Amino acid sequence: MKERLLELKQEALDKVTAAEDVKGLQEVRVQYLGKKGPITEVLRGMGKLPAEERPVIGQLANDVREEISNAIETKQTKLEEQALEKQLAEETIDVTLPGRPAPSGGRHLLTSIIEEIEDLFIGMGFEVAEGPEVESDYYNFEALNLPKGHPARDMQDSFYITEEILMRTHTSPVQARTMEKHEGKGPVKVICPGKVYRRDTDDATHSHQFTQIEGLLVDEHVRMSDLKGVLNEFAKQMFGEDREIRLRPSFFPFTEPSVEMDISCKMCGGEGCSVCKGTGWIEILGAGMVHPNVLQMAGYDPEKYTGFAFGMGPERIAMLKYGIDDIRHFYTNDIRFLNQFHKA
Amino acid sequence: MFVSLNWLKQYVDLQGLTPEDLAEKITKTGIEVDSVEAFGEYIEHLVVGYVKECNQHPNADKLSVCQVDVGDETLQIVCGAPNVAEGQKVAVAKPGAVLSGDFKIKQAKLRGEESAGMICSLQELGIDPKNVPKEFEDGIFVFPEDTEVGADANSLLNLDDVILELELTPNRSDALSMMGVAYEVAAILDTPLHFPSEEVAITDEKAHDAISVHVEDAELNPYYGAFVIKNIQVGPSPLWMRNHLISAGIRPINNVVDITNYVLLEYGQPLHAFDYDRFGSKQVVTRPAKDGETITTLDDEERTLSSDQLVITNGKEPVAIAGVMGGADSEVQEDTTSIILEAAYFNPQAVRDAAKEHGLRSEASVRFEKGVDPDRVKRAGLRACQLLVEYAGGEVLDGVVEYDELNYQEEQITITTSRMNHVLGTQLKNEDIKDILRKLQFDYSQDGETFIVSAPTRRQDIVIVEDMVEEIARMYGYDNLPYTMPEGASKAGGLTTHQALRRKVRSYLEGSGLSEAITYSLTTEERANMLVSPDIEGEHTRPVHLALPMSEEHSHLRLSMIPELLTSASYNIARKQKDIAFYEIGSVYVTEESVLTSQPQEQERLAGVLTGSWLTHPWQQEKKNVDFFVVKGILEGLFTFLDLSENVRFKQATMKGMHPGQTAEVVLNDQSIGYVGQVHPSLQKQFDLKGTYVYDLNLQAVLDTVTKEENYTPIPRHPSVSRDIALVVDEQVKAGDLQNTILATGQPLVQHVLVFDLYQGEHLPEGKKSLAFTLRYLDPNRTLTDQEVEETHNAILEQVKTTYQAELRG
């Protein structure tokens, strides 16, 4: 009986080795380990054995069963792996083919610049204020120390709708409105972005519609050196740590003193080049200390309160930053232009 | 303002600074120098020559053969200028000279005659043709007789000069004169000034006897001074004066006119010379013009005057428009021998209005408009008299006949050192203030840290304390100002809820594949009235129009952004960029007034246009064009993002300019807020578009409705049950209505109803369609039993049968 068992074992193991697929292996299992299989049969005949041999043969039969079962298991795992490998090999794709594009849109460059500037000043404690684009003559001019007939009104030829209503020529009226809302109390700390309109013929450097972003700080002890400090901070964050600023005297009816701020030219590092017209400096914004008439008209006591204001053109900043040569690009909406700025 | 450095040097020592360094200092301290330009180019071998002989060229009619003494030799030069003549002193470019434009002068033969150089015209030496005196316009330039032969012609012609162009801000009209610029430069360089004297030799004859002055309106004409000069010989002005005028961009005419222009540039005070004998009377009367009165001005134009303009008259008729232009009748001419020289102060506003009215902005009117320095009005007259004596042989009559109500008062401004430091953030000492006032040549009195400053009349821009703050600051130097950060109570900055939400809306739209566009607010009248959303369109709504548009293209304010967005789409498609998906956030301007009495309502809206393909994956043969549901899907996504999906409905609508079957009105909480749909194909055609969809929403209303939900809904612990139903209904029944009915009837168990199929055609009767829905049942607190679901389900079927005659599809 022992021989018969060992013989069966060898037979089964050979068949396991020979099996080529899971199905064949299954047949081996049924054939040798099934209820009607030869090993079961051997065990059934064990009754004829002497009592002392029975446990020995029983043990052997169990060992043989286990050995065959293990061999089947091992072989099965191997066959399954092979089958999977084959299947996966058939599923191979060309990974260099292009993927399906995800929807891709993005902000307009001007909006991005404006938001960048907004965030920069929000970081310094400013709030964002907005106001109407169709303004009254009062807020656009008079409240800003530009009474009717003031020669400086020539400087900003405007689109009037009626004698008293016009397209705002700057975002400064928002400053006047914001101050008025604060009813003579400080601090007022806002930046005002928005669209403005002037009587200009559209060409590479002029646009009858463009954007502005202005800032205003009014409080009990605002110094001109604060203006310099804040603008310096802005310039370094916006244009780079290595940029220098300088203030030059200028004139705006709503500030006194008035200055213009230049930043050192990035192209030439201040040596002078065609970008900076040989001066080493590039004009970025206008600024100054709020004119006492403006404070007074908005209900502030100029003896007690001082303030600074500044204003700049996002178009100009974008043009400098990216070397854009025509302001009309901002309003034509050519998607080949827009898409270039949809990057992180 | 053009500033000749050679001229400026006469008043102030430029300390050997290069023009660039000087320009940099001026720019940093007060006035922007726009450009630094060499007036001419220094030309080697350019000398003064004497034409000893001038003969007709034997082989050419238009050429002359000249023997020219150039000091150390005599050169034979062939010259083509018609005005060349024996006895002239001329500018000779000897062989080796290089004229502008790289023109090299060489020894050569011209039509068989030797020529060793060239006799030059001013144009050939690089002078702007419009500044060349008339007499030399068509030929060579001729030096005055007393010019030294062989001398370097460069300096005589001022070719070694450098011109600074000053960009003057409206407040710095004091620098509209060489003296004003000299004050500024002297203050910057801290160096003394040397100005000419105004001493004049006079005759015994009294000016009073020759002329009288009468002013009718002191407001318009607070000062009028008349000088009378006799025995004048009109002729060319001296070379140095002509050079100075040319360097400032003014063409020399004759000595009398040149002297008035020279003094205008030097003092900033315009003067006018009338021919005494042609004046028409012996009295000067200034008065407001009479409406409709006429004058023929120097440029031979007849001009009609009005009563807001000031005129100079001879007591009968106007002889000049004050400060703007003189009359032709009393103009100084070749044969003039006596003149009345006017030095006056005219009301700036009156001059500005008159100059504007007649389109005559001149060097004179520009200065009167800004207000001239009262202190220099009469002095300028005296300076001109002095020059007329010296360079026109004139004899000045004794005295100036004047009317004088002019205010010569200097503004008194009290400043303190501590206020300066308070405003500037500096630590200036009294000494620093004193030093700056000294450099500026401002008079002051001091008491401790208090200074009472007299602002000189030349600086009419200095009126209030802040003007003095600026003077001190700029002279101290903005570079020296410290960098500080504001000290006041600080609070965190930030965006308003609306602004923050708007940014989120942008991010959502961009994430859905839309690109932001920015279009013009001003458009044509036609486009301003096109595709106006039903929520704006009213019986009386009309676009705002500009009083004086620059073009029809930008004459009206938009009521919708869509027309300009369609233009942008069209622009791209014409350039083979066919897939467009735009959004724009901007204002429209709504009013019912035809003439505005108040500002229009500015409404913030979200609009956009989509056309072309939406999804493409070419190698997998996938392509989906934009359609109604693409656009609607983006908007639904937006409303879901804003947690408003339950508040919004899309209602079938018809609207002018839109596809009659593919347009929906968007309704938010029963308020119409905009529309979405396909543009009417015939309108699309006008824009060269096809398959174009648009949307336009009142963003303001949308964002105002957003509430910040701060509750958290727990994730249900019990499973939901899904049931599908397919309903057969009439074609006209709207899926959205069915969906709403199902949802309403299924309360509270039905949480969600989704359309998953639409079928029409075979196996269905004509005019019917089948809509299939998935219903999700859920009770968050327990597991639903089949029976409960069944009950609700049956109720729903009952309801849709009653309302829509919907049958379950077998």
Ligand SMILES: [Zn+2]
């Ligand atoms: Zn540069």
